Amino acid sequence: MPSVTITVNGKPETREVENRTLLVQFLREHLGLTGTHVGCDTSQCGACVVHIDGYSAKSCTMLATQVNGANVTTIEGLAKGDQLHPMQEAFRENHGLQCGFCTPGMVMSSIDLLRVNPKPNERQIREWLEGNICRCTGYHNIVKAIAACAEKQAKA
Amino acid sequence: MYNFNYHQAKSVDEAAKLVSGAEEGKLMAGGMTLIPTLKQRLAKPSDVIDLGKIADLKGIKKDGNNIVIGAMTRHFDVANSDVVKSAIPGLAGLAAHIGDPAVRNRGTIGGSIANNDPAADYPSSVLALNATIITNKRKIAADDFFKGLFETALEPGEVITAVSYPIPDKSHYMKFPNPASRYAIVGVYVAKTGNNVRVAVTGAGPVVFRQKDMEAALSKNFSPDAIKDIKQKDSGLNSDIHASAEYRAHLVNVMARRAVQGCG
Numbered sequence: 340m341p342s343v344t345i346t347v348n349g350k351p352e353t354r355e356v357e358n359r360t361l362l363v364q365f366l367r368e369h370l371g372l373t374g375t376h377v378g379c380d381t382s383q384c385g386a387c388v389v390h391i392d393g394y395s396a397k398s399c400t401m402l403a404t405q406v407n408g409a410n411v412t413t414i415e416g417l418a419k420g421d422q423l424h425p426m427q428e429a430f431r432e433n434h435g436l437q438c439g440f441c442t443p444g445m446v447m448s449s450i451d452l453l454r455v456n457p458k459p460n461e462r463q464i465r466e467w468l469e470g471n472i473c474r475c476t477g478y479h480n481i482v483k484a485i486a487a488c489a490e491k492q493a494k495a
Numbered sequence: 496m497y498n499f500n501y502h503q504a505k506s507v508d509e510a511a512k513l514v515s516g517a518e519e520g521k522l523m524a525g526g527m528t529l530i531p532t533l534k535q536r537l538a539k540p541s542d543v544i545d546l547g548k549i550a551d552l553k554g555i556k557k558d559g560n561n562i563v564i565g566a567m568t569r570h571f572d573v574a575n576s577d578v579v580k581s582a583i584p585g586l587a588g589l590a591a592h593i594g595d596p597a598v599r600n601r602g603t604i605g606g607s608i609a610n611n612d613p614a615a616d617y618p619s620s621v622l623a624l625n626a627t628i629i630t631n632k633r634k635i636a637a638d639d640f641f642k643g644l645f646e647t648a649l650e651p652g653e654v655i656t657a658v659s660y661p662i663p664d665k666s667h668y669m670k671f672p673n674p675a676s677r678y679a680i681v682g683v684y685v686a687k688t689g690n691n692v693r694v695a696v697t698g699a700g701p702v703v704f705r706q707k708d709m710e711a712a713l714s715k716n717f718s719p720d721a722i723k724d725i726k727q728k729d730s731g732l733n734s735d736i737h738a739s740a741e742y743r744a745h746l747v748n749v750m751a752r753r754a755v756q757g758c759g
Binding site for chain 1: 497501530594600676677
C-alpha cells in the first residue's frame with residue numbers, strides 16, 4: 340500500500356493507505372480525529388469541511404493521496420490548549436449550535452469566510468454557508484456568531 | 496468505491512502517456528465530480544491520473560484580446576481574478592456561483608468542460624463567448640467541442656491545457672439553480688461583441704446549445720423586450736424530478752431576458 344505524509348494540525352502523520360482512502364477516513368479512522376464529521380457523504384452538507392493549506396474543502400470528496408505533503412487543519416487543531424479559537428468562542432457565546440453535528444464544518448467554513456472577506460454582511464454570510472447544512476435549521480444564531488466574530492476581529 | 500491505481504502526473508505529457516497506457520485510465524482535475532462518481536461505483540477506472548500537481552496548468556493571463564485560463568485554475572481563482580473581473584465580469588460572476596465555496600476551492604474550469612455535465616455552468620460560457628479549447632494536441636472551437644450528454648470532441652489521451660476567451664463588449668450569465676446541488680436547472684449565458692450576439696443555454700437539454708432565434712433578435716435589438724415572445728421549444732429538453740421540459744423551456748426565456756438585462 341502507498342504511504343502518505345500529511346501534516347495534520349501541525350504534526351506530520353505518515354500512514355499506509357489504500358488509494359481509494361478518502362481524506363475524511365484518513366482523519367477519522369487512521370488518526371482517530373473524529374471531530375470532522377460525515378453527514379451526507381455527497382459533498383453537499385459540509386459537516387466534513389477542513390482546511391487544506393489554509394482554504395476550506397470537503398474532506399469526504401478528496402482522496403488522502405491528493406493531499407500528500409499538504410497541511411490540513413481540523414476542528415481539533417483550532418483551540419490553543421484551553422483557549423478556544425475566536426470563532427469557536429463566538430459560536431459558544433451566541434449559541435450557534437443546536438445538536439452540534441454540523442458545527443465543526445460550520446466553524447471551519449466560517450473561518451475561511453473571514454479569511455477571504457473579513458467584514459461580511461449578513462447576506463454574504465448566508466451565501467457563504469450555502470455548502471453547510473444544519474438539519475436543526477439553527478442558522479440564525481450561526482450567522483449571528485460569525486458576524487460577532489468578524490466584528491470582534493475588526494476591533495482587535 | 497472500488498480501488499484503483501493512483502498516479503500524480505508531473506507534466507501534461509506524462510499525464511497523457513499514463514492515461515493512454517492504462518487499461519481504463521481516467522484523468523482527475525479537482526475531483527468534484529469524479530470522486531462522487533467513484534463513490535457511487537458509477538465508474539470503475541483501473542487508473543486515476545491526478546493533474547493537481549502540474550503547475551503550468553494553473554493561472555490566468557491576458558493575451559491580446561483574449562483571457563487565457565489554465566485548465567487547472569479553480570473556480571475560486573476565476574471568480575476573484577482582477578483580470579477576469581475587469582475584462583469579462585460575466586465569467587467571474589459565473590464562477591462565483593458554481594456549487595458552494597468549498598467546491599469552488601477544488602473544482603476547476605478544465606474539469607468542468609471536459610466532463611460536460613448537461614447542468615454544468617462553464618460550458619455555456621465557452622459556447623456563448625466563442626472560446627477556444629486548447630489541448631496538448633490542438634485547438635478546438637467551442638462550436639465543435641460539446642458533442643452530447645457528457646460527450647466532447649476530446650480524443651483518448653487528449654488533455655485540456657487552457658481555455659482562451661475572446662473579450663466581448665459585454666456578457667452576463669443567469670441561472671436558476673437547483674437549491675440543493677446549485678447545478679443549473681437552466682442557465683443562459685449571453686455575450687455581445689459588436690453586432691454579434693451569442694446565447695448559450697445549459698441545464699435545459701442533454702448538452703449545452705445555442706438559442707439562435709434569440710441570437711438573431713438580439714443582434715438587431717439588444718434588449719430583453721426583443722426576445723420576450725421567442726418561445727423555446729420543449730421537445731428534447733430534460734424532464735426530471737427537478738423540473739419538467741415545459742418548465743425548463745419557460746425558464747430559458749426568463750433567464751435569457753435577465754441575462755440580457757444583466758449585461759447592462
